[in-house]
Amino acid sequence: MAATAMDYAHVDVENLKATELRLGLPGAEETDKMPTSRAGSKRAHAGDHHEEELKAAPPAAKAQVVGWPPVRSYRKSCFQQQSSSKSKATAPAEVQKQEEVAVSVVAAAPPAAAGSGGSLFVKVSMDGAPYLRKIDLKMYKGYRELREALEAMFLGFSGDAASVNPSDFAVTYEDKDGDLMLVGDVPFEMFMSTCKRMRIMKGSEARGLGSSKE
């Protein structure tokens, strides 16, 4: 399945010739074509007229052309989402600092969750609660504020707040991969961009997951 470089048979210079306006018959120069270039970076068509017309500023070696290959952005974004979240999973998780929010969001821009400057509502469920709530993640600067808000919202269900032991609860969230994650492992901004919904687990499932109160 892995294509060898020889399969490509592709050279910059020949492309230039192919698109050149000339009086000769097309194909007249094909015989001297067998190239030895490797697959990979073949972007530098220095004199190629098309290159100047590229809208997308080429960041580094590979100049991706706008709209090529012709796949609808709807499709493209679905897989960027999947592949970027997979790469995030392997990135080392930073120790989260309480009040600091200065961490920049990693990797490709996640399509849906990052709100367009407005708000970022996610559902919050709690085991045993009769209905769900929605919170706006953008309202909170960090995990502590978020936790306080959740406690205020939900602990009323467990009766007297004083009798509630926070370590009986674990706040988890579902990320883009659909995995259930413990809240608090990654920087808050990263959490905001990958959190799809939240779930407060309690009881035996929660014990031992560690009180994430930091």
Added chain:
Amino acid sequence: MSTPPSSSSAPIPTLASPGMRDAADDSDSPPSHMSEDSDGSGAGPGGDTWTPDLRGTNGGNGGNGGRWAPPDQVLENVLESVLEFLTAARDRNAASLVCRSWYAAEAQTRRELFIGNCYAVSPARAVQRFAGLRAVVLKGKPRFADFSLVPNGWGARVSPWVDALGPAYPRLQRICLKRMTVSDDELALIPRSFPLFRELSLVCCDGFTTRGLAVIAEGCRHLRVLDLTEDYFHEETEVVDWISKFPECNTSLESLVFDCVSVPFNFEALEALVARSPALRRLRVNDHVSIEQLRRLMARAPHLTHLGTGSFRSEPGSSGASSVSDLATSFAAAAKSLVCLSGFLDVNAEYLPAIYPVCANLTSLNFSFASLTSEELIPVINHCVNLRVFWVLDTVGDEGLRAVAETCSDLRELRVFPLDATEDSEGSVSDVGLQAISEGCRKLESILYFCQRMTNVAVIAMSENCPDLVVFRLCIMGRHRPDRVTGEPMDEGFGAIVKNCKKLTRLSVSGLLTDKAFAYIGKYGKLIKTLSVAFAGNSDMSLQHVFEGCTKLQKLEVRDSPFGDKGLLSGMNYFYNMRFFWMNSCRLTVKGCGDVAQQMPNLVVEVMKDHPDDEGEVDTVDKLYLYRSLAGPRTDAPEFVNIL
């Protein structure tokens, strides 16, 4: 996705069935015909004599004010009764040209209006001609807008149409829009203007949110079809739970497609909706639906024919996760009716065997959003003996395609999309897969194939093995890439396709191509209506070959090819026969485009620059979009569009 043409279950033929050939395209109405000329109210074929007009009210031929002779009532009734049987727009257009009374009768009885380019005719004109429309199909932006080649704000807003259709057609039942911008307010007009409204289909549209969907759900009490296909849905500030806005009583819903509306929603509301929609046959949900939830839906809707499975993944961390056999039970119960399966938007491959019970009955399967390996796909494919439509990612590999070739001898349509849509990607399918398909799927009619390696031999083989091909779209993702074995251009391959596939109407070319390829296309591509060209050709001769040879050409889209004004001008005599011509990043100048605009009054010539602030190269044209139109230059063009 579509049901196959010969299926006996009633398909809902809207634009939202991407598997179906764009049937609406066949019914295109060339507005340059005399019957639509407002000033050309010259005599019909009868010369000086003309039969009396049927109804003096509205519709009928524009331009001739004054009094009419009393209509021949009997003839009129007979005519209208006969014309009721004509449904295809092409037939209707022909009938309308016979004489004035036929024109008027046809205008009264046409029920569906198809407008392939929303700027080709003004809404007022359409409303004036047709009195009794029940359905309107509108297409807006040129197709290259899908690939970010048309700047934002270009146009194709539906508002002038909705404003005109509302007062004119209170009995309107169906609206289908493709590549148009539809706002929530415009959606809100629909239930207000059309109390009998039944079907809304939005394909590749943008501009609306869940707020607009909520108004539709709540207001259209007779809604049967709500199909949202590949629309651009932007994350909103406040997501409205539109699913719970459907009326509380039993609904008439037959089709509910919302896989592209990727926002959370109230699942219980959906379940209840499905339970009270006994006519529901098509349901495609978004990726916020888990397997457990899917099972509940399937239990509520045992007669589904089309199912979009949502994420196809278990609810995270739930204690009641379904087992594969549980899910298989659900599918077994659906096996009698299910023919079309799609979704798998975040698939967990472990659950795939659950669909085996339905595979034998499936005629259409869409895995194109499922990143699955060939090892995971092949067992599924092996069960799908009756498959006619198959959409998949290139992760299926050449081996997977071989399995398709061996199992799916009835296959009519294949689409292989790239997982990694970049030029340098590995590419998991090649000429090997194409060759295998051509040998196993002899009845193939439509193919879209993204790859990185291709040979002329394989393409020629397909042209010989699959003579029924109507649509051939091959995308070799590396630009200018030649035959991987011989190093030659791909001219011969595409030449064989146009020569041997005598029914071909749609062609997309790629790879290294010289003018020779286009000479072939012009010589043999006599039925081609749609041609897409990118990074191809040597000179303007290519364009000339196409214009002179492809007599049925309607839509031509070209990008990044060495064609200039000379090529453009070679099409002068043909532009009126076409719906549009798009050309970007070629070698056009403002002067050349201006020449065309000057000589062709019924053509709208739009030019756009990528960077309007560039002082240098003021004379070059980055994007050209020209189209015939009875409406003249549009008034809603944004700043970056210059209409010559």
